[in-house]
Amino acid sequence: MRRIAVIPGDGIGPEVTAEALRTLRAVAPDLEFDVLDHVNADRYLATGTALSDDDFARVASCDGALLGAVGDPRVTSPDYARDVLLRLRFELDLYINHRPAQLLHDRLSPLRDQGRRPIDCTVVRENTEGPYVGVGGALRVGTPHETAIDTEVSTYRGVRRAMEFAFARATRSVCLVDKANAVPHNGTLWQRCFREAAALRPDLPTRHLYVDAAVMLLVQDPTAFDVIVANNAHGDVLSDLTAQLAGGPGTAASANLNPQTGYALCEPVHGSAPDLAGTGRANPLAAVLSAALLLDCAGRAEQAERIRTAVRTVVRDLRCTADIGGSLTTSGAGAAVRDALHG
Amino acid sequence: MRRIAVIPGDGIGPEVTAEALRTLRAVAPDLEFDVLDHVNADRYLATGTALSDDDFARVASCDGALLGAVGDPRVTSPDYARDVLLRLRFELDLYINHRPAQLLHDRLSPLRDQGRRPIDCTVVRENTEGPYVGVGGALRVGTPHETAIDTEVSTYRGVRRAMEFAFARATRSVCLVDKANAVPHNGTLWQRCFREAAALRPDLPTRHLYVDAAVMLLVQDPTAFDVIVANNAHGDVLSDLTAQLAGGPGTAASANLNPQTGYALCEPVHGSAPDLAGTGRANPLAAVLSAALLLDCAGRAEQAERIRTAVRTVVRDLRCTADIGGSLTTSGAGAAVRDALHG
Ligand SMILES: CC(C)[C@H](C(=O)O)[C@@H](O)C(=O)O
Ligand SMILES: CC(C)[C@H](C(=O)O)[C@@H](O)C(=O)O
Numbered sequence: 161m162r163r164i165a166v167i168p169g170d171g172i173g174p175e176v177t178a179e180a181l182r183t184l185r186a187v188a189p190d191l192e193f194d195v196l197d198h199v200n201a202d203r204y205l206a207t208g209t210a211l212s213d214d215d216f217a218r219v220a221s222c223d224g225a226l227l228g229a230v231g232d233p234r235v236t237s238p239d240y241a242r243d244v245l246l247r248l249r250f251e252l253d254l255y256i257n258h259r260p261a262q263l264l265h266d267r268l269s270p271l272r273d274q275g276r277r278p279i280d281c282t283v284v285r286e287n288t289e290g291p292y293v294g295v296g297g298a299l300r301v302g303t304p305h306e307t308a309i310d311t312e313v314s315t316y317r318g319v320r321r322a323m324e325f326a327f328a329r330a331t332r333s334v335c336l337v338d339k340a341n342a343v344p345h346n347g348t349l350w351q352r353c354f355r356e357a358a359a360l361r362p363d364l365p366t367r368h369l370y371v372d373a374a375v376m377l378l379v380q381d382p383t384a385f386d387v388i389v390a391n392n393a394h395g396d397v398l399s400d401l402t403a404q405l406a407g408g409p410g411t412a413a414s415a416n417l418n419p420q421t422g423y424a425l426c427e428p429v430h431g432s433a434p435d436l437a438g439t440g441r442a443n444p445l446a447a448v449l450s451a452a453l454l455l456d457c458a459g460r461a462e463q464a465e466r467i468r469t470a471v472r473t474v475v476r477d478l479r480c481t482a483d484i485g486g487s488l489t490t491s492g493a494g495a496a497v498r499d500a501l502h503g
Numbered sequence: 504m505r506r507i508a509v510i511p512g513d514g515i516g517p518e519v520t521a522e523a524l525r526t527l528r529a530v531a532p533d534l535e536f537d538v539l540d541h542v543n544a545d546r547y548l549a550t551g552t553a554l555s556d557d558d559f560a561r562v563a564s565c566d567g568a569l570l571g572a573v574g575d576p577r578v579t580s581p582d583y584a585r586d587v588l589l590r591l592r593f594e595l596d597l598y599i600n601h602r603p604a605q606l607l608h609d610r611l612s613p614l615r616d617q618g619r620r621p622i623d624c625t626v627v628r629e630n631t632e633g634p635y636v637g638v639g640g641a642l643r644v645g646t647p648h649e650t651a652i653d654t655e656v657s658t659y660r661g662v663r664r665a666m667e668f669a670f671a672r673a674t675r676s677v678c679l680v681d682k683a684n685a686v687p688h689n690g691t692l693w694q695r696c697f698r699e700a701a702a703l704r705p706d707l708p709t710r711h712l713y714v715d716a717a718v719m720l721l722v723q724d725p726t727a728f729d730v731i732v733a734n735n736a737h738g739d740v741l742s743d744l745t746a747q748l749a750g751g752p753g754t755a756a757s758a759n760l761n762p763q764t765g766y767a768l769c770e771p772v773h774g775s776a777p778d779l780a781g782t783g784r785a786n787p788l789a790a791v792l793s794a795a796l797l798l799d800c801a802g803r804a805e806q807a808e809r810i811r812t813a814v815r816t817v818v819r820d821l822r823c824t825a826d827i828g829g830s831l832t833t834s835g836a837g838a839a840v841r842d843a844l845h846g
Contacts, residue, residue, distance in 0.1 A: 372743035
């Protein structure tokens with residue numbers, strides 16, 4: 161992996177992505193960047209498309225991508241996410257959304273007795289199917305007789321490849337989360353694929369939870385989890401919860417990837433946070449840790465670990481933004497990480 | 504409301520329901536009960552049906568119902584929930600699932616600084632539509648080419664009546680939670696109905712959150728919420744989370760209701776907890792508080808409040824089960840509540 165497409169996007173996206181880029185340049189000077197500054201809500205509002213076919217081709221021709229955030233309060237249409245982020249996930253077939261959650265420091269946990277039981281788990285989210293497929297419609301739209309329909313689709317191939325990734329990553333256990341008791345056909349297929357994948361790893365403890373029970377148990381006892389595998393919708397919710405339990409949106413990173421092609425698009429779990437944009441209060445660490453994930457995906461584990469060590473240091477030393485206990489600005493916090501790289 | 508159908512169900516269901524019934528008899532001696540002991544997993548396994556048409560007619564002919572828990576590890580089929588609980592919800596048109604979450608005592612909060620910001624909110628969950636409708640199928644079942652499909656359906660009428668209930672209950676604010684950026688047709692309809700309902704209550708602050716952000720914010724700052732209105736699936740997850748933030752499954756109650764007919768089916772949020780069944784460790788308070796909700800729905804607010812006051816007293820005094828800090832058995836904890844009624 162040498163050429164990285166960069167989509168700073170909206171809101172705090174450009175600010176935090178700038179820090180992630182500076183960090184990447186510091187640890188991996190041989191990387192090249194193709195920055196697509198114009199893929200954002202302004203352009204979507206002006207033209208109806210934020211990511212043109214040419215832009216898509218540019219991103220696809222790179223070996224990986226870094227994204228800041230996509231979302232703007234002026235854009236109410238659900239088509240915007242589909243135009244940029246969901247298009248990239250679907251058309252690059254980035255079928256895994258890999259969201260590790262690890263508590264960087266005890267003080268960041270919102271839970272009472274987290275010193276004794278820190279969270280260290282990974283949500284492996286299927287990223288190209290489920291209720292996100294965009295198959296649906298509505299009749300009598302806008303009338304008192306409207307009926308709206310969206311379809312949740314899972315395929316054996318889609319679920320099995322997600323299972324393979326989940327089981328390959330697990331060291332302690334794999335937990336399947338679904339809602340098979342209410343959504344039967346998708347649920348039955350997920351459970352079959354889970355059993356089949358588990359049979360190939362008889363050494364590994366497995367467990368099944370309905371999504372409502374999983375949410376309760378995550379708050380009760382996060383140590384109960386290693387790898388959680390779930391569909392696109394449950395994975396979305398669970399990974400935001402694990403991110404919050406691991407210290408909040410300021411430090412949560414994610415990788416959208418295709419383990420076959422090796423393509424990875426990494427992005428913070430947080431959104432564009434329009435209220436923070438331009439205030440200098442946005443935490444750049446989620447973007448910086450997303451850059452580290454990108455290096456991991458590129459087989460550059462050592463460079464990734466250098467970034468993560470630096471991040472742990474600045475968090476411990478309170479050289480960070482206010483949301484996680486420091487008093488630095490976005491760029492100050494980014495500079496602190498780069499300082500710590502040489503520490 | 505005079506005649507109450509009682510379905511103790513599976514696992515800890517019968518044990519906790521027994522305490523709820525004793526409490527009800529103590530505060531509302533004029534109520535009559537029709538106990539359907541046989542509606543459970545044993546019967547489902549033996550005959551393929553747990554709730555026969557005759558049973559359904561018995562439940563429907565009462566004015567309300569109390570349910571313990573339905574679920575058993577021996578039953579893997581998703582049809583069991585549909586046979587009992589979902590059938591009752593759908594065929595009695597219990598279109599609201601009302602799940603209040605209130606921290607009974609500071610020590611029960613899993614969050615760090617809950618003394619300062621206790622949770623006190625209500626999830627109003629649409630209970631008859633969404634991905635629970637059971638519309639779907641699968642092709643090439645059991646093969647490597649299987650495709651599974653489930654359909655999420657919302658209707659204007661269904662969403663509007665949920666909104667009406669939510670806005671009528673709110674005193675501080677209403678928050679719509681959906682995933683319109685990924686599930687567009689249902690999302691668009693929900694947002695329209697929300698705007699329409701909000702326009703009738705211009706005094707009331709409103710807010711919209713995507714479900715992933717809502718989960719994060721609930722953990723970050725539960726005081727930000729009063730009434731949360733959501734579809735069947737999001738409501739399921741959100742209400743288990745709010746229940747956990749309010750002290751866990753031991754004290755979370757819910758009401759499935761039809762505000763037009765007045766019919767209410769109340770049940771603990773927790774499941775059948777097979778590992779606890781028969782150990783005497785099950786907490787009866789969720790069932791007891793479900794009985795209080797049933798009294799509320801029957802317009803017997805004073806009797807309901809008597810139960811709730813007694814529950815707060817026993818929780819404060821640690822006269823409860825171990826999961827919430829006491830050392831009593833299920834029946835001991837039930838007896839403590841009844842004691843406290845006269846305190
Ligand atoms: C048993 C299951 C189908 C049910 C639901 O999801 O509605 C339960 O979790 C609940 O919340 O009452
Ligand atoms: C923007 C939205 C469609 C997206 C998702 O739900 O996948 C986001 O929440 C995420 O998790 O990356």
